[in-house]
Amino acid sequence: MSFKGKGGQGETIIAEGVKVEGNFTSDGNVLIDGAVSGSVAASGDVTIGERAMIDADLSANNAIISGEVKGNVRIGERLELTSSARVKGDVEAQTILMAPGCRLNGKVTMPDGVLAIETPKHNKGSIVA
Amino acid sequence: MYCYIYDDFVQERKFERELAAIEARITDLGLQGKIVRLALFRHPNEIIEREVASGVKTVVVVGNDETVHKVANAIVDHHMVLGIIPMGTPNSMARILGIPNGVAACDVLTKRNIEKLDAGRVNDHRFFTNISFPSSRGVVRYEKQYDVIMERKGDVQVVNLETDPEVGLMAQPTDGVLDLFITQYVPGRFRKRQVQSHLPLKRAQLLFEDAVRVEANGVEITGNQFMLSSEPGALQVIVGRERSI
Known part of the structure; x- marks a missing residue:
């Protein structure tokens, strides 16, 4: 697939105003700003926007989460939680980058991995393991 | 062996000189073939069936986008090659495929650079653009895997080959997938914002x-x-060097 439109090459985009129900799979990269319930599995990278509401288990190669995820997150390489991320579920990744202000409630597993927590200016970040 | 299908309108007086120049160039290049003229009650399917039987391998359309669609639909099932000599308007499909208007298109034919383009299907009907x-x-x-539900009204476009660059929904017609776009307006801080979903698909059902x-x-x-x-690869078409796919 080599889509050359507004959304970038080969990217599936679930925008605001759209809800996915069921076991969503993708062969490429996925950008989610809408709602998903069920599961999300992508062979590429997944970006979850600030407005996204994910009530699903998530698996991908890399992921950046800025919205709300209720479900287990299993990432092959790098997981980035931005300051607006709210994750309720177990997380597994090689590398996890957490910004101040993000919320993570769940078990963190890092097989041979690295955890990086950005130095918070205001101590808003919380990890409950 | 070539068969040239002229649309009804190219027989109008204003195209007379251009058509004569095209025919002369075809003869110069040694690409002569049978000429068939489309008419109001003459369906391209009947013409193609007859030409297949007489051993025609390449069908060249002389006309506009509408002529191309009519003929392309008829030749796909017979695995024939489509050539285009654009005349009249609109001719956006030929432009995307890098085929110049009029006489210059004859030189593209002679190079026989063939590309296999995907076709889209909606119910029992085939489409090549969007x-x-x-x-x-x-x-x-x-x-039965998942549903993508539109929570509010939106415009849905299914694109195989976008012929209007202004729309900005360029899709690649050689990748084996259709690109489905949902354009909606959602509440913003001061006014509604336009958002767009993009879903690649090989097969899906659209329910309204x-x-x-x-x-x-x-x-x-x-x-x-x-x-x-x-x-995937349903239509074999002769393309030009300046194609944008």
């Missing part, structure tokens, strides 16, 4: 709350259930 569904609420159903009417390259379809699928 189809637009009017604003409605609907669901895109991917087999109410019946809608769509046009798929010259055929009108009305209903609230549409089966969409991609036919």
Whole structure:
């Protein structure tokens, strides 16, 4: 697939105003700003926007989460939680980058991995393991 | 062996000189073949069936986008090669395929650079460019795996080959998938914002709350259930060097 439109090459985009129900799979990269319930599995990278509401288990190669995820997150390489991320579920990744202000409630597993927590200016970040 | 299909309108007086120049160039290049003229009650399918039987391998359309769609639909099942000599307007499909207007298109034919393009299918109808569904609420159903539900009304477009660069929905017609776009307006801080979803698909069902009417390259379809699928490499077409696919 080599889509050359507004959304970038080969990217599936679930925008605001759209809800996915069921076991969503993708062969490429996925950008989610809408709602998903069920599961999300992508062979590429997944970006979850600030407005996204994910009530699903998530698996991908890399992921950046800025919205709300209720479900287990299993990432092959790098997981980035931005300051607006709210994750309720177990997380597994090689590398996890957490910004101040993000919320993570769940078990963190890092097989041979690295955890990086950005130095918070205001101590808003919380990890409950 | 070539067969040239002239659309009805190219026989008008204003095209006389251009057509004569094209015919002269075809003779110079040694690409002569049978000439068949489309008429109001002469369906391209009948012409193609007859030409297949007489051993024609390449059908060259002399006309505009509408002529190309009519003939392309008829030749796909016979695995013939399509050539285009654009005349009249609109000719956006030829432009995307890098085929210049009029006489210059004859030189593209002689190079025989063949590209296999995908076709799209909506119910029993084939399309080569795109189809637009009017604003409605609907669901895109991917087999039994998942549903993509439109929570508010939106415009749905299914694109194989976008012929209008202004629309900005360029899709690659050689990748084996159709690109489905949902354009909606959601509340913003001061006014509504436009958002767009993009879903690549090989096969999916599109279900609407109410019946809608769509046009798929010259055929009108009305209903609230549409089966969409991609036919990879269905159309063999001679393309130019300046193609944008």
